Amino acid sequence: RGCRRASARLLFSLDPTETLMDSTTATAELGWTVFPWEEVSGYDEHMNTIRTYQVCNVFDSNQNNWVRTKYIRRRGAQRIHVEMKFSVRDCSSIPRVPGSCKETFNLYYYESDADTATKQMPPWMENPWIKVDTIAADESFSQVDLGGRVMKINTEVRSFGPVSRGGFYLAFQDYGGCMSLIAVRVFYRKCPRIIINGASFQETLSGAESTSLVAARGVCVPNAEEVDVPIKLYCNGDGEWMVPIGRCKCKAGHELVENSTVCRGEPSGFFKPAQGDEACLQCPINSRTTNDGATNCVCRNGYYRTDADPIQMPCTTVPSAPRNVMSSVNETSLMLEWTPPRESGGRDDVVYNVICKSCGGGRGGCTRCGDNVQFVPRQLGLTDTRVYISELLAHTQYTFEVQAVNGVSDQSPYSPHYASVNITTNQAAPSTVSIIHQVSRTVDSITLSWSQPDQPNGVILDYELQYYEKRHRSSS
Secondary structure (H helix, E strand, O other): OOOOOOOOOOOOOOOOEEEEEEHHHOOOOOOOEEEEOEEEEEEOOOOOEEEEEEEEOOOOOOOOEEEEOOOEEOOOOOOEEEEEEEEEEOHHHOOOOOOOOEOEEEEEEEEEOOOOOOOOOOOOOOOOOEEEEEEEOOOOEOEOOOOOEOOOOEEEEEEEOOOOOOEEEEEEEEOOEEEEEEEEEEEEEEEOOEEEOOEEEOOEEOOOOOOOOEEEEOEEOOOEEEOOOOOEEEEOOOOOEEEEEOOEEEOOOEEEEOOOOEEEEOOOOEEOOOOOOOOOEEOOOOEEOOOOOOOOOEEOOOOEOOOOOOOOOOOEOOOOOOEEEEEEEEOOEEEEEEEOOOOOOOOOOOEEEEEEEEOOOOOOOOEEOOOOOEEEOOOOOEOOOEEEEEOOOOOOEEEEEEEEEOOOHHHOOOOOOEEEEEEEOOOOOOOOOOOEEEEEEOOOOEEEEEOOOOOOOOOOOOOOOOOOOOOOHHHO
């Protein structure tokens, strides 16, 4: 159940038409009203039995022969198309035919809200009938050497509209030809149901004119959201969708599948963080999903992400302890050095903290060092693997713990891993005499006193006193 990048495809029926009437499907007499055509049985080009209408009154002038279909309901269509298959006899092939012979016929329609026509109504004339066109044959047939007839079938399509009433009748007028109306199919064009750009459009009938564009509003497929202007398509007069406007995209956690018709929740182990057509992503290392349609992957136990980590980044863990901690003591200061941990936890933001504990208090344990201890460059967040420590007490035992931490250490319920070293400081010089007092003075003498330094760091053997005349320190 992998991921794939899907593109928006256009799904539609190959036939954008809907048939209202088709004489070739009739198994019995059509029962059209004639004046005075003749209904006969015949065969189509595939030798299937069909019902046809024929007329051949070519030797009498002033012909006005009509045949009218049954009532045809328009079913919401505004423009009607008529496909006619017919054959016409070549007038020149008919012996002694008068000049009134024709090789064309007329197509008419009449609208009505109900099937109310009779044999006489509407009357057989152009008004109230509305003429669609005069239909001419591309090919006509004549006698051949074998003495038989070769039927050359013509196919013509005409359309009319707008129609607005409940239905209509069609009529075919012959005015002096020898012809056979082999098949009539009446249909309208429609743009079928379609899914495109993540939106579903319902079946839409074409407009009243051949150049009409009918706007259709789309609805995003389930688990998709509209991201552009309102989703629209336009249905043209040929039943073709065109001019797509706007689009829908799958919500976060869903991908486009099934020929771009469905936004499906991402399968287990995959996620998609944002809305769009982008492919879903496999969960990074050390993470998993808890349900289908996930927008992110949660870290497994013991692994974490920081707020700044992108969700495509693998989950990481805390680093192992630093290695090879070494110390170099110089009286009451020392240099600590170490090597990085063997495991960084999968991150590159490892830093170090140094914890100082004094173990010379005589109370059987170690306590945190006071603020007087100095660390250079600093005590916490060291990026180098060394630190200089000073201002320690002389002849005192210390423990130094070097911790390795990274960006997710504060999310772990456990203390950072560390390596430690124990040291003992050496003899140190006494601290500075901080206060000196004038006890008395005479014209040529002065008596001074001072306190012992706060940290004698051993037995003080003597003091050194320096004096100089004011403004003459260099010649003291």
